[in-house]
Amino acid sequence: MNEIVKRNSQIIIAILIAIMPIMNLFAQNGNNSNGPHNGTIKKVKSFHIETLIKDSKVYFFILDEKLKPLSNTEITGTASLIFADGKSKKVELTSIDAEAFIVNEINANMYTDIQVTFKIRGKSISTIFSKDRKLERIPKEITKHYHEQSTEHSYK
Numbered sequence: 001m002n003e004i005v006k007r008n009s010q011i012i013i014a015i016l017i018a019i020m021p022i023m024n025l026f027a028q029n030g031n032n033s034n035g036p037h038n039g040t041i042k043k044v045k046s047f048h049i050e051t052l053i054k055d056s057k058v059y060f061f062i063l064d065e066k067l068k069p070l071s072n073t074e075i076t077g078t079a080s081l082i083f084a085d086g087k088s089k090k091v092e093l094t095s096i097d098a099e100a101f102i103v104n105e106i107n108a109n110m111y112t113d114i115q116v117t118f119k120i121r122g123k124s125i126s127t128i129f130s131k132d133r134k135l136e137r138i139p140k141e142i143t144k145h146y147h148e149q150s151t152e153h154s155y156k
Contacts, residue, residue: 036069037061044125049116051129058103060093060116069099075120079103082113 035041039052041063047070048063060077062070077093081103091108093101093116103114117126 035061036063036067040129041067042127042129044127045123047120047125049118049125049127051114051116053109056109058108058111058114060101060103060118061099062118062120070120072097072099072101075101075118077101077116077118079108079117080115081105081108081111082115083110084112 035048035050035052037050037052037059039050039059039061041048041050046065048065048067050061050063052059052061058079060079062072062075064070072095075095078090079093080088080090082088089105091103091105094104096102111131113128113130115126115128117124
């Protein structure tokens with residue numbers, strides 16, 4: 001009998017090890033690190049926002065529901081950078097090329113959390129991208145209109 005229990009335990013452990021990568025994908029809950037520009041994607045309302053750090057610069061892209069990039073004409077954006085020492089800085093995003101935005105700030109890639117807000121056709125969408133840690137403390141001026149809905153962040 002002990003031999004059967006031992007064998008069943010080994011089978012259960014093997015099954016758990018096999019399905020852990022799948023469980024991890026579900027746990028990410030909408031965050032995808034394989035965007036069209038190889039960045040991290042978050043779904044916000046009917047859009048997706050992709051961020052990418054490349055050559056020490058922070059880029060953003062607005063994507064439609066099919067993950068196709070939108071033209072950056074008539075879209076404006078801001079980013080609030082939050083650093084490990086608790087300091088923050090709000091900057092306007094600069095549109096570049098036909099579909100990208102860049103954070104024009106020295107050391108922008110050193111952020112721990114970045115709240116990005118875009119105005120598209122008179123509507124505002126916003127989310128927070130974090131790296132290296134969970135959100136612990138966000139400066140008061142940033143959290144003024146912060147609301148969390150399920151697992152995505154939206155700001156009004």
